[in-house]
Amino acid sequence: MNRIEALLQKKKDPILSIYYTAGYPSLQDTIPILQSLSDAGVDLVEIGIPYSDPMADGPTIQQSGTEAIANGMTLRVLLDQLQSVRSRLEIPIILMGYLNQLMQFGIEDFLKLARKNGVDGLIIPDLPMDIYEKEYLTLFAKYEMPVVFLITPQTSPERIRKIDQLSQGFIYMVSDASITGAKSMISQSQLDYFERIAALGLQTPVITGFGISDAETFQTASRYSRGAIIGSAFIKSLDSKNLAQSVKSFIASIRS
Amino acid sequence: MNYAVDENGFYGEFGGAFVPEMLHSNIETLRSSYLDITGTPTFQNKFRSLLKDYVGRPSPLYFATRLSQAHGCQIYLKREDLNHTGSHKINNTIGQILLAKELGKTRIIAETGAGQHGVATATVCALMGLECVVHMGVVDIARQSPNVARMRMLGAKVIPSRSGSQTLKDATNEAIRDWISHPVETHYIIGSVVGPHPYPDMVARFQSVISEEMRWQLKEHTGRENPDAIVACVGGGSNAAGAFYHYLDQDEVRFVAVEAAGLGIDSGESAATSVLGTRGIIHGSRTLLMQTDDGQITEPYSISAGLDYPGIGPLHAHLLSTARAEAVSVTDQEALDAALRLTRLEGIIPALETAHAFSALDKIKFNETDVVVVSLSGRGDKDLDTYIKNLPIDE
Ligand SMILES: Cc1ncc(COP(=O)(O)O)c(C=O)c1O
Numbered sequence: 001m002n003r004i005e006a007l008l009q010k011k012k013d014p015i016l017s018i019y020y021t022a023g024y025p026s027l028q029d030t031i032p033i034l035q036s037l038s039d040a041g042v043d044l045v046e047i048g049i050p051y052s053d054p055m056a057d058g059p060t061i062q063q064s065g066t067e068a069i070a071n072g073m074t075l076r077v078l079l080d081q082l083q084s085v086r087s088r089l090e091i092p093i094i095l096m097g098y099l100n101q102l103m104q105f106g107i108e109d110f111l112k113l114a115r116k117n118g119v120d121g122l123i124i125p126d127l128p129m130d131i132y133e134k135e136y137l138t139l140f141a142k143y144e145m146p147v148v149f150l151i152t153p154q155t156s157p158e159r160i161r162k163i164d165q166l167s168q169g170f171i172y173m174v175s176d177a178s179i180t181g182a183k184s185m186i187s188q189s190q191l192d193y194f195e196r197i198a199a200l201g202l203q204t205p206v207i208t209g210f211g212i213s214d215a216e217t218f219q220t221a222s223r224y225s226r227g228a229i230i231g232s233a234f235i236k237s238l239d240s241k242n243l244a245q246s247v248k249s250f251i252a253s254i255r256s
Numbered sequence: 257m258n259y260a261v262d263e264n265g266f267y268g269e270f271g272g273a274f275v276p277e278m279l280h281s282n283i284e285t286l287r288s289s290y291l292d293i294t295g296t297p298t299f300q301n302k303f304r305s306l307l308k309d310y311v312g313r314p315s316p317l318y319f320a321t322r323l324s325q326a327h328g329c330q331i332y333l334k335r336e337d338l339n340h341t342g343s344h345k346i347n348n349t350i351g352q353i354l355l356a357k358e359l360g361k362t363r364i365i366a367e368t369g370a371g372q373h374g375v376a377t378a379t380v381c382a383l384m385g386l387e388c389v390v391h392m393g394v395v396d397i398a399r400q401s402p403n404v405a406r407m408r409m410l411g412a413k414v415i416p417s418r419s420g421s422q423t424l425k426d427a428t429n430e431a432i433r434d435w436i437s438h439p440v441e442t443h444y445i446i447g448s449v450v451g452p453h454p455y456p457d458m459v460a461r462f463q464s465v466i467s468e469e470m471r472w473q474l475k476e477h478t479g480r481e482n483p484d485a486i487v488a489c490v491g492g493g494s495n496a497a498g499a500f501y502h503y504l505d506q507d508e509v510r511f512v513a514v515e516a517a518g519l520g521i522d523s524g525e526s527a528a529t530s531v532l533g534t535r536g537i538i539h540g541s542r543t544l545l546m547q548t549d550d551g552q553i554t555e556p557y558s559i560s561a562g563l564d565y566p567g568i569g570p571l572h573a574h575l576l577s578t579a580r581a582e583a584v585s586v587t588d589q590e591a592l593d594a595a596l597r598l599t600r601l602e603g604i605i606p607a608l609e610t611a612h613a614f615s616a617l618d619k620i621k622f623n624e625t626d627v628v629v630v631s632l633s634g635r636g637d638k639d640l641d642t643y644i645k646n647l648p649i650d651e
Contacts, residue, residue: 052552074550100537104551125276154281
């Protein structure tokens with residue numbers, strides 16, 4: 001069974017997922033961070049493929065991506081770094097990146113290598129469901145590579161139903177009309193939206209992301225969905241001089 | 257060959273709407289309603305009467321005697337520089353502001369490079385009493401300062417884009433991020449035939465008034481509707497799309513798309529997408545763009561802020577890849593020289609963007625009887641600083 005599905009089946013407590021940018025703060029930090037996250041008991045990771053023009057991302061992820069690219073991170077380097085990871089770690093890994101990078105690599109070559117190197121799923125924010133269905137579904141299915149789709153406060157109920165049908169693993173509920181970035185609180189209108197989604201009784205589990213930053217926002221989001229994803233706040237907390245310790249204390253602060 | 261957009265928003269293999277879910281609802285609303293809304297007689301009446309009485313259309317088609325002699329062919333200038341606000345950009349913003357009102361939007365955002373689209377957007381927002389926010393790269397704010405002042409006087413808020421190369425590409429990223437964060441009340445007026453479907457088609461339709469007028473104006477001048485060639489500069493490609501539009505199916509009309517080569521195609525400082533670009537996705541559209549082997553979008557360079565863009569609209573990618581249009585690239589210096597020549601021969605100071613189109617006339621061999629229309633997309637007031645600094649102009 002896919003590691004993401006296995007996690008969602010067995011885990012009863014809120015799922016904590018961490019997003020971070022590959023190759024940041026330095027090129028060789030991708031795997032040590034993964035190891036520290038796994039050691040700290042994080043359930044799921046999303047590794048961001050740094051991109052020059054990440055249109056759905058806020059300043060923190062933009063900046064970490066720019067630095068990672070300057071450090072020499074590329075999609076090929078990232079896949080190389082992941083090569084031996086599955087001999088040591090079982091934590092489910094999702095790669096998150098924009099379609100242009102995958103096209104330039106060659107979609108099929110990418111899927112083949114990602115599958116081989118233990119990647120469990122993909123998030124491609126600028127690959128809309130309809131184009132995925134028409135142009136890519138067969139290829140992704142051939143390599144058994146699940147794609148996680150996003151829903152937002154503007155996504156219509158009919159479209160959510162369709163995404164529910166097409167989704168594998170989980171649905172990524174974007175917490176607000178926003179780009180990525182840490183926020184300190186969740187508003188009443190966001191809670192209304194979380195409730196509306198919870199009431200739909202979707203077959204696919206829902207995990208919340210964007211703007212989740214600390215124990216409180218994590219717990220709130222987890223009351224309405226299976227868990228939450230923290231990105232920008234985690235990236236900001238990384239201390240390049242004491243990487244393992246900074247990861248450990250950030251995760252402890254969320255779980256406390 | 258069919259050059260119209262298909263029902264899924266593609267021109268051949270190019271186009272589409274590769275947008276994150278956060279924008280799906282807005283893009284879908286536009287897609288499903290733009291033809292219905294813009295096709296009604298009420299909309300067309302409002303659009304046409306503003307173009308006539310407010311913009312000053314039709315823009316003249318002027319026979320350039322001395323320039324024709326210099327180049328040995330019959331050159332006509334389509335005078336978009338005489339439009340209110342000084343370029344073709346206003347044709348599109350008039351159309352989109354009327355559409356935004358129909359959609360009940362109260363806040364308008366735009367990206368701008370040269371500032372012409374920003375000014376045209378700020379202008380229609382003042383006209384309609386709508387809030388206006390313009391994203392503009394820090395580099396462009398410095399090199400197009402007269403337009404920044406105009407936008408501010410018109411009541412627009414100009415937000416500096418500090419990411420990437422701090423030019424048009426980055427201003428567009430910031431506008432998209434703004435729209436993601438304010439999806440309900442905001443309409444994004446894109447300034448060229450770029451971005452996700454339906455923008456390329458919608459903007460081309462609003463700009464198509466250029467070739468609609470050319471047909472009857474050429475008939476008056478020459479007795480026939482078709483020129484032998486149309487020459488236009490291409491940033492994203494909106495003035496070119498407007499000038500080509502009604503001739504797309506007339507294969508005998510030659511299309512010349514002029515790109516900015518910057519310091520030279522092989523210099524690493526260029527914006528010549530047709531030569532340096534490969535297939536990929538930029539700003540929600542599958543098209544040709546300049547990128548690295550790793551799929552990172554390259555930071556382009558041109559002296560002209562409006563051509564300093566690493567992609568081209570999907571229509572143009574299609575026209576070039578099917579050889580319906582040919583591309584010519586022009587360096588900074590060649591464009592500067594062409595600007596001075598047009599000024600001295602015809603008494604018209606063109607925008608730096610437009611100057612690229614005039615330089616292309618040196619690179620193509622025309623017959624003496626050939627009728628060539630150059631899209632004079634904008635006037636050069638905004639570029640005087642650059643001209644004075646770079647041209648041999650006596651005190
Ligand atoms: C005068 C003028 N011409 C041309 C352009 C390039 O845009 P497009 O290729 O969309 O016509 C600009 C852009 O700012 C402009 O100001």
